[in-house]
Amino acid sequence: MLKDLNIGIIGIGTVGRGVVKILEENKEIICARAGVNLNIKKGVVRDLNKTRDIKIPLSTKIEDIINDDKIDIVVELIGDVQKSYEIAKKTLQNKKALVTANKAMLAYHRYELQQIANDIPIGFEASVCGGIPIIKALKDGLSANHIIALRGILNGTSNYILTQMIQNNQDFFTALNQAQNLGYAEADPTLDINGTDAGHKLLILASIAYGINAKPQDILIEGIESINADDIEFANEFGYIIKLLGIAKKQDNSVELRVHPTMIDKNKMIGKIEGVMNGISVIGDRVGETLYYGAGAGADATASAVISDLIEIARGKSSLMLGFERTPQTLLKLKPKEEIQSRYYFRLSVDDKSGVLAKIASILSENHISISTFLQKEIKHKNAAKILFSTHTTTEKCVKNALDQFKNLESILQNPYIMRIEDE
Ligand code: NAP
Numbered sequence: 129m130l131k132d133l134n135i136g137i138i139g140i141g142t143v144g145r146g147v148v149k150i151l152e153e154n155k156e157i158i159c160a161r162a163g164v165n166l167n168i169k170k171g172v173v174r175d176l177n178k179t180r181d182i183k184i185p186l187s188t189k190i191e192d193i194i195n196d197d198k199i200d201i202v203v204e205l206i207g208d209v210q211k212s213y214e215i216a217k218k219t220l221q222n223k224k225a226l227v228t229a230n231k232a233m234l235a236y237h238r239y240e241l242q243q244i245a246n247d248i249p250i251g252f253e254a255s256v257c258g259g260i261p262i263i264k265a266l267k268d269g270l271s272a273n274h275i276i277a278l279r280g281i282l283n284g285t286s287n288y289i290l291t292q293m294i295q296n297n298q299d300f301f302t303a304l305n306q307a308q309n310l311g312y313a314e315a316d317p318t319l320d321i322n323g324t325d326a327g328h329k330l331l332i333l334a335s336i337a338y339g340i341n342a343k344p345q346d347i348l349i350e351g352i353e354s355i356n357a358d359d360i361e362f363a364n365e366f367g368y369i370i371k372l373l374g375i376a377k378k379q380d381n382s383v384e385l386r387v388h389p390t391m392i393d394k395n396k397m398i399g400k401i402e403g404v405m406n407g408i409s410v411i412g413d414r415v416g417e418t419l420y421y422g423a424g425a426g427a428d429a430t431a432s433a434v435i436s437d438l439i440e441i442a443r444g445k446s447s448l449m450l451g452f453e454r455t456p457q458t459l460l461k462l463k464p465k466e467e468i469q470s471r472y473y474f475r476l477s478v479d480d481k482s483g484v485l486a487k488i489a490s491i492l493s494e495n496h497i498s499i500s501t502f503l504q505k506e507i508k509h510k511n512a513a514k515i516l517f518s519t520h521t522t523t524e525k526c527v528k529n530a531l532d533q534f535k536n537l538e539s540i541l542q543n544p545y546i547m548r549i550e551d552e
């Protein structure tokens with residue numbers, strides 16, 4: 129007879145309902161793997177009147193779960209940062225194990241939680257890339273390596289939108305609406321679109337890969353909201369595809385962390401990842417490149433990761449939350465944003481008159497920026513033109529200075545737009 133491990137789930141929305149259903153439908157194999165009966169005792173929601181199609185007792189009081197002595201593991205799936213952090217703290221203070229999918233909360237509070245938890249298990253596999261076991265891969269499978277670089281599509285919603293825009297010429301808002309209806313987007317989808325959600329996930333991965341304690345405001349984060357058909361066409365013309373990438377690179381004792389739309393070779397594995405799928409390439413100094421691919425959002429994929437944490441906790445084999453049992457002797461520093469180096473793509477809308485190109489060239493030259501490829505498109509009947517070009521490698525600082533100077537030019541008609549190009 130297997131012993132019971134009692135679970136309380138706070139938040140029975142997209143992911144919570146997925147957890148309840150999978151635990152019910154795959155009960156036998158899950159319990160065989162866990163060695164215990166994983167038994168959902170209660171769920172907490174805001175609104176008891178919503179139709180949910182599940183058969184567990186529900187309450188609206190979070191205390192009914194975190195203060196229940198018979199509950200061993202609290203699964204937090206509500207979303208809000210502050211509320212979720214309070215739930216996490218109280219859960220750990222009450223000596224219960226915690227499982228959360230809340231990357232926004234972890235992006236701010238993972239180190240405090242690790243400290244409060246000490247040896248109480250915290251599972252958060254579902255917080256990064258839905259169903260892909262990337263946390264376990266970094267924490268365990270790759271733990272012999274220095275991580276040289278990590279590049280990933282970390283947000284399913286934005287990858288879904290970009291795929292729809294590029295492949296089906298769909299407009300941005302129709303694609304976003306579909307992603308929301310499919311349960312991929314955050315309650316506030318701005319976080320998906322403006323790169324913040326991918327930034328939260330990159331910070332969690334960076335803690336495990338490098339031991340770096342950075343917050344969202346410390347790193348470069350840009351979203352997909354300003355990408356237009358010209359950018360897509362330019363990328364295509366030069367053999368690239370546009371993806372929202374989270375990038376981490378280690379050089380000597382510093383690590384750069386950034387999230388932004390990126391032009392990458394369309395034949396690269398990551399360039400071929402479409403729709404809600406996520407993918408990550410991790411390069412270790414000993415293992416070389418490893419690739420991870422799978423559904424990055426949605427009820428089943430995310431719930432699958434939540435349950436993998438429950439099984440690990442049931443087995444009693446959880447390791448320290450962020451994967452470092454002690455501080456490494458060589459501490460890595462976060463590289464300042466302005467020192468980050470890349471190739472860039474520029475999109476400028478300008479008056480179509482003589483001398484404008486010379487002024488642009490002069491600003492680029494003053495900032496030591498060298499053009500690699502160039503396209504000019506006439507904007508019909510407006511006496512205006514679009515100037516699209518890519519550069520050789522330069523720094524964020526030089527590009528920022530050039531952008532500031534472009535904005536002051538009378539002949540510039542709209543805010544210039546830039547995108548980074550990743551050739552490695
Ligand atoms: P969701 O569909 O909006 O569900 C949230 C659930 O939490 C709902 O059941 C809601 O109750 C409940 N809730 C919210 N605030 C509450 C409060 N103050 N007290 C009690 N219950 C509360 O969200 P979700 O998509 O399942 O996401 C849950 C978490 O997983 C978030 O942190 C999200 O970032 C993360 N996540 C989601 C995905 C995904 O694909 N959706 C993937 C990875 C991670 P009502 O139902 O009564 O409104």
Ligand code: HSE
Nearest residue numbers: 283284285313314425
């Ligand atoms: N909104 C997130 C995404 C959910 O689209 O990737 C998975 O973390």
